[in-house]
Amino acid sequence: MAKYMVLYRSSVSAQDQMASASPEQAQEGMDMWMRWADKAGSAVVDLGSPLGGSRLVPSGADAQTGTPIGGFSVLEADSADDAVALLEGHPHLQAPGGVIEVLDFLQIPGMWRMMFPIAPEVPDENATSRDLAQAALATLVPGIANYEIVHVTLYRVHQRVAKTFRLGRVFLAGDAAHINNPLGGMGMNGGIHDALNLAQRLADVWHGKVADAALDRYDKQRRLITLEYVQKHTVQNKRNLEAREPEEQARFRNEMQRVAADLALTRDYLLRVSMIASLSRAAELG
Numbered sequence: 001m002a003k004y005m006v007l008y009r010s011s012v013s014a015q016d017q018m019a020s021a022s023p024e025q026a027q028e029g030m031d032m033w034m035r036w037a038d039k040a041g042s043a044v045v046d047l048g049s050p051l052g053g054s055r056l057v058p059s060g061a062d063a064q065t066g067t068p069i070g071g072f073s074v075l076e077a078d079s080a081d082d083a084v085a086l087l088e089g090h091p092h093l094q095a096p097g098g099v100i101e102v103l104d105f106l107q108i109p110g111m112w113r114m115m116f117p118i119a120p121e122v123p124d125e126n127a128t129s130r131d132l133a134q135a136a137l138a139t140l141v142p143g144i145a146n147y148e149i150v151h152v153t154l155y156r157v158h159q160r161v162a163k164t165f166r167l168g169r170v171f172l173a174g175d176a177a178h179i180n181n182p183l184g185g186m187g188m189n190g191g192i193h194d195a196l197n198l199a200q201r202l203a204d205v206w207h208g209k210v211a212d213a214a215l216d217r218y219d220k221q222r223r224l225i226t227l228e229y230v231q232k233h234t235v236q237n238k239r240n241l242e243a244r245e246p247e248e249q250a251r252f253r254n255e256m257q258r259v260a261a262d263l264a265l266t267r268d269y270l271l272r273v274s275m276i277a278s279l280s281r282a283a284e285l286g
């Protein structure tokens with residue numbers, strides 16, 4: 001699906017049209033717009049708004065010539081032709097000199113990160129070769145070849161948690177304390193939670209506000225949270241994405257749909273995967 005900017009141009013400004021319309025005409029105009037929006041359905045990303053009060057920056061610059069823009073909408077469609085078809089019989093075409101301009105949203109230049117599993121028997125030098133990367137990318141979108149590849153790297157997936165996060169005056173935090181697969185984006189975030197938890201305790205012990213034993217609670221809280229949340233969720237995320245059996249895939253999709261359909265379940269799910277819930281769990285652990 002692509003996005004299209006729809007500009008409503010007409011020889012009379014939207015302000016003037018609105019000012020000269022009786023309340024009944026304004027209501028009828030609005031009803032026509034809503035009937036069109038209903039017909040276009042989910043293709044309408046943003047119904048937009050009438051526009052007026054145009055100013056130029058820098059002031060004094062030349063305004064572009066052409067029929068003035070009186071409003072805009074944003075549509076989604078498979079092609080520009082489909083977007084144009086959605087505008088057939090649009091109420092704006094009844095405005096004085098009304099024409100509609102459809103513009104493509106161009107893709108913002110950037111990079112995509114793609115991750116592919118590599119069989120254990122493939123040597124590292126082959127795994128990082130451009131040929132293997134091209135071959136793997138070709139499986140994603142058939143018909144596209146010769147991708148511009150900016151960077152190729154290899155990483156190993158671990159699921160490990162250190163036996164303790166504290167030994168006397170030595171503390172472990174971040175990947176040194178726990179390491180997990182990146183699915184779910186919990187690695188760095190978990191490390192930041194560690195650092196915040198530990199820094200506060202170190203400051204309190206240093207300033208004599210609490211006894212040294214408070215530092216043991218860093219190990220207790222952060223280690224258990226790592227096991228309960230980070231490891232549990234990342235392992236589950238990996239299993240869900242790796243599911244090959246149609247029944248397994250359907251079970252995962254159905255579960256996500258069940259969660260998405262229920263506001264309370266969605267909230268609970270988001271609190272868990274954003275790791276916010278892990279903070280209250282850590283507080284419970286004392």
Ligand SMILES: Cc1cc2nc3c(=O)[nH]c(=O)nc-3n(C[C@H](O)[C@H](O)[C@H](O)COP(=O)(O)OP(=O)(O)OC[C@H]3O[C@@H](n4cnc5c(N)ncnc54)[C@H](O)[C@@H]3O)c2cc1C
Pocket residue numbers: 155173174175176182184185186187188189190191
């Ligand atoms: C593909 C991928 C995608 C990821 N995506 C996400 C994501 O979306 N969200 C997320 O939260 N996490 C993500 N992660 C995980 C995240 O990158 C790590 O959890 C995070 O970078 C760990 O930070 P760290 O500072 O603990 O360790 P590191 O980033 O490993 O930093 C340790 C530093 O110590 C240095 N060092 C090592 N030994 C010594 C030594 N003896 N002396 C001095 N310096 C030393 C190393 O060179 C390194 O610079 C991803 C990981 C991968 C592999």
